[in-house]
Structures are given as C-alpha cells and as structure tokens.
Amino acid sequence: MYWSGWDHTLHGTLTRSVQSRHFPMGPFEKSRLDLVARIAVATGDVREMPNVFEKVCRSLCRRCNACITAGGRFFEKFL
DSSP: OOOOHHHHHHHHHHHHHHHTSOOOOOOHHHHHHHHHHHHHHHHHHHHTSTTHHHHHHHHHHHHHHHHHHTTTSOOGGGO
C-alpha cells in the first residue's frame, strides 16, 4: 500500500491523539471497547483541527494535476 504525505500526517496525528489517552489494562473485551472509544474521540479531535483538511486538499489537487500532466501514467516525478 502506498502512503502519501497527507496519509502519514493524518495517521500520525490520530495515533498521537489515541496514545495520549489512558489505556487501562484489563479483560480483552473491555480493553478493546476502550480502544474503540479512544479512536472515536481522537477522530473528533482531528476533525476539529484547523487547516488539517486544507493541507489534504492541496496535496490531493497537486497529485491530480501531476497525474494529468503525466497523462495518467507514473506521475510522482512531477510532484
């Protein structure tokens, strides 16, 4: 799987947000449900961060334009 820069940015932000919350050790089911809850809260945090999706949009537009320039072929050299 290819990860672009914005994938890493969002993934890193989400991971830090999830890991910053207390994760109690206990029965597997409770731990699993706690992790799901932490991920849900973290996605809300990321959604509320200013400029996160502006950067994603700019990156995606730049990649689309490079793809058009390359005629749909390998376009990373145009980035």
